[in-house]
Amino acid sequence: MTPVQDMEIFARIVTAGTMTAASRELSISPAVVSKRIRRLEERLGVRLFQRTTRQITLTEAGQEYYRRVVAILASIDEAENAMSRGADLAQGTIKISAPTTFGRLHIAPYLGKFMERHPDLMIDIALTDHFVDLVADGVDVAIRIAELEDSNLVARKLAPNHRILCASADYFANHEMPQTLEDLSKHNCLAATAQDIWRLEGPDGPVDFRVGGRLLTNSSEVVHEALLAGTGIALRSTWDVGPELKQGLLKIILPEYQVKTRISIYAVFPSREFLPVKVRLFIDYLSAIYGPDPYWDEGLDLTQYLD
Numbered sequence: 001m002t003p004v005q006d007m008e009i010f011a012r013i014v015t016a017g018t019m020t021a022a023s024r025e026l027s028i029s030p031a032v033v034s035k036r037i038r039r040l041e042e043r044l045g046v047r048l049f050q051r052t053t054r055q056i057t058l059t060e061a062g063q064e065y066y067r068r069v070v071a072i073l074a075s076i077d078e079a080e081n082a083m084s085r086g087a088d089l090a091q092g093t094i095k096i097s098a099p100t101t102f103g104r105l106h107i108a109p110y111l112g113k114f115m116e117r118h119p120d121l122m123i124d125i126a127l128t129d130h131f132v133d134l135v136a137d138g139v140d141v142a143i144r145i146a147e148l149e150d151s152n153l154v155a156r157k158l159a160p161n162h163r164i165l166c167a168s169a170d171y172f173a174n175h176e177m178p179q180t181l182e183d184l185s186k187h188n189c190l191a192a193t194a195q196d197i198w199r200l201e202g203p204d205g206p207v208d209f210r211v212g213g214r215l216l217t218n219s220s221e222v223v224h225e226a227l228l229a230g231t232g233i234a235l236r237s238t239w240d241v242g243p244e245l246k247q248g249l250l251k252i253i254l255p256e257y258q259v260k261t262r263i264s265i266y267a268v269f270p271s272r273e274f275l276p277v278k279v280r281l282f283i284d285y286l287s288a289i290y291g292p293d294p295y296w297d298e299g300l301d302l303t304q305y306l307d
């Protein structure tokens with residue numbers, strides 16, 4: 001077997017979860033798989049897997065090797081596709097991770113057209129509000145709404161993320177409009193457990209407001225529905241409440257308090273080198289749909305919220 005075949009065996013073990021499962025998928029015996037991995041580790045001089053009687057997991061060196069192997073195998077597939085069918089054709093399966101609500105609202109509606117353009121491509125999209133390990137979970141690209149820290153991953157900004165304080169018109173039928181940030185302490189403020197502090201920029205500089213309210217939830221979508229029902233005040237992204245703002249169902253409050261952070265909407269992927277065609281095309285597709293002035297902000301007066 002060639003080094004490339006050894007890489008394919010190694011990568012298949014990672015995605016299949018066990019050597020036995022990988023051997024079935026590759027139609028070779030488990031003994032051959034085990035032997036090739038042992039020889040690969042000897043050639044590299046590192047241990048790639050931690051083995052127990054029940055499971056097999058990547059070592060730190062194995063994770064780094066897997067990241068590079070995936071890039072190499074992707075580049076081989078890309079080269080063959082470019083020669084046989086053209087450089088702008090996506091094939092195989094693209095595995096995507098995205099936030100639950102954003103994925104439902106702003107990715108799912110556009111997948112059909114992308115699949116029409118690329119009939120040989122299968123999409124595997126998982127919605128979760130937790131950051132996944134791209135390498136360990138075999139994810140090709142993750143959509144993240146975050147202030148990204150330094151990492152080994154590569155990120156491409158797809159759109160800004162504007163956040164505003166708002167409440168429903170019905171809420172203010174029974175409550176006074178807050179005039180200062182301190183007034184918020186008199187109101188029912190809605191936030192998921194991960195947003196118990198609102199980090200804002202006010203007339204006097206940065207300020208942290210600790211959220212207090214009578215509704216406790218771990219769900220951003222519960223906060224969204226409670227907001228529309230007139231239950232309280234919330235800090236929301238315009239991609240989430242843009243339609244309701246345009247319809248007048250929600251009103252922006254305390255506009256002098258802005259959320260000026262580096263939080264944006266990104267596409268994150270393991271490596272810029274040997275980026276698979278399918279990933280590049282998908283990122284380009286979303287970037288063209290969103291852009292620096294995303295459609296969900298059209299018609300909103302957000303001048304004071306812009307960087």
